[in-house]
Amino acid sequence: MFIAATIAIIIAMVLALMRALLGPTIYDRVLAVNLFGTKALLLIAVMGFLTDRPEFLDIALVYALINFIATIAIMKFFRFAHLGHPHQGDNLGDL
Amino acid sequence: MFRKLGLAVALFALWLLLSGIYQPLLISFGIASSLLVAWIAHRMDVADHEGFPIHLGVKAVTYWPWLVWEIIKANIDVALIIIKPNLQITPTMFYSNASQKTEVGQVTYANSITLTPGTISVGVADGTVEVHALTTSSADEVIGGRMDKRVCQMEGDN
Amino acid sequence: MFLDVLSWILILSGGVFGVISAIGVLRMPDIYTRMHAASIADTIALGLMCGGMMLQAGWTIVTIKLILILVFIFFASPTTTHALAKAAIAGGIKPILHEDRRKKVSDKTSNKGKGEKS
Structure with missing residues (x-):
């Protein structure tokens, strides 16, 4: 039954990857990559149960953190073309 | 300390x-x-009342189950819209009042809006939240102000 | 036995919701509506699957780790979505709108705000 869940997640991952390839704007691609990361997290957790090795959940936890930070960093990089400085000037605010 | x-x-x-x-x-x-x-x-200087809001305490605990129930209802609505062959979406943008007193309350309100599928907060400034909604009915739900009231309740008097 | 069946139902419905959200991301017409579809995967698909796996694991450290993942995603996902939406707006991408109520309501709220301040 975990196999059925794995297959469902992989189908969803393929669909998200298609949006990442098709996506007309950069924001579509980032959204698709974020969705892909969430699915990959679920896949890692389910694989841990499938192979009966609960250590996989630690990797899933770290993957969640990396996925979040990666999305924010990519958005900030495309917005300001820089990762270092905080936003300054007009009231657009930090991302 | x-x-x-x-x-x-x-x-x-x-x-x-x-x-x-x-x-x-x-x-x-x-x-x-x-x-x-x-x-x-x-x-x-991040361990202040915003970064580590322990003072909300018990009220936050009663807010979460209510929010989860709202999220489940909204999820089913959006899932039904997606699997119907003709996409019946009516995207709407509007401003909603965030009548919370503190910034933590307003952020909680905006995040609750975003977490509920069907509505996304696009910008927050000076007590108003700019919201993008998938359908006009989900927009009406937010304008009705049930969630706003609930977050105010959670925020309480402190 | 009952818990087993319940956990399978939860995991499989989580998978179904995950596939639905991916279909939604493919079908929706513009970036903002796609975000609504993507937030299904972040909330209910993850919640249902983690719930099902918690029932399989029982009261062990695995359950605690699953709860941690769930809580973290519940806090991180709105932040990501909001940052993405704000960046898209700032990047000049116009949403496809059926109805734009921003003008009407903003007039009202700005008047109200002035009244309260004075």
């Missing part, structure tokens, strides 16, 4: 949960690292 110590204790509890190996040497490493992180948080 109470907040910083609370942060250190919470970090250490998290460390104990995740580590799973309980030997004196490793536990002392855990204590040292959680104290170090608490000190860094103190230096960065």
Whole structure:
């Protein structure tokens, strides 16, 4: 039954990857990559149960953190073309 | 000071949960690292009432189940819209009043809007939230102000 | 046995919701509506699957780790979505709108705000 869940997640991952390839704007691609990361997290957790090795959940936890930070960093990089400085000037605010 | 110590204790509890190996040497490493992180948080000035809102306490606990129930209802609505062959979407943008007193309350309100599928908060400024809604009915739901009232209740009088 | 069946139902419905959200991301016409579809995966698909796996694991450290993942995603996902939406707006991408109520309501709220201040 975990196999059925794995297959469902992989189908969803393929669909998200298609949006990442098709996506007309950069924001579509980032959204698709974020969705892909969430699915990959679920896949890692389910694989841990499938192979009966609960250590996989630690990797899933770290993957969640990396996925979040990666999305924010990519958005900030495309917005300001820089990762270092905080936003300054007009009231657009930090991302 | 109470907040910083609370942060250190919470970090250490998290460390104990995740580590799973309980030997004196490793536990002392855990204590040292959680104290170090608490000190860094103190230096960065992020362990204030926004970064570590323990004062919300019990009221937050009653807010979460209500929010989860709202999320489940909204999820089913959006899923039905997606699987119907003709996409019946009526995207709407509007401003909603966030009548919370503190910034933590307003952020909680905006995040609750975003977490509920069907509505996304696009910008927050001066007590108004700019919202993008998938359908006009989900927009009406937010304008109705049930969630706003609920967050105000959670925020309480402190 | 009952818990087993319940956990399978939860995991499979989580998978179904995950596939639905991916289909939604493919089908929706513009970036903002796609975000609504993507937030299904972040909330209910993850919640249902983690719930099912918790029932399989029982009261162990695995359950605690799953709860941690769930809590973290519940805090991180709105932040990501909001940052993405704000960046898209700032990047000049116009949403496809059926109805734009921003003008009407903003007039009202700005008047109200002035009244309260004075």
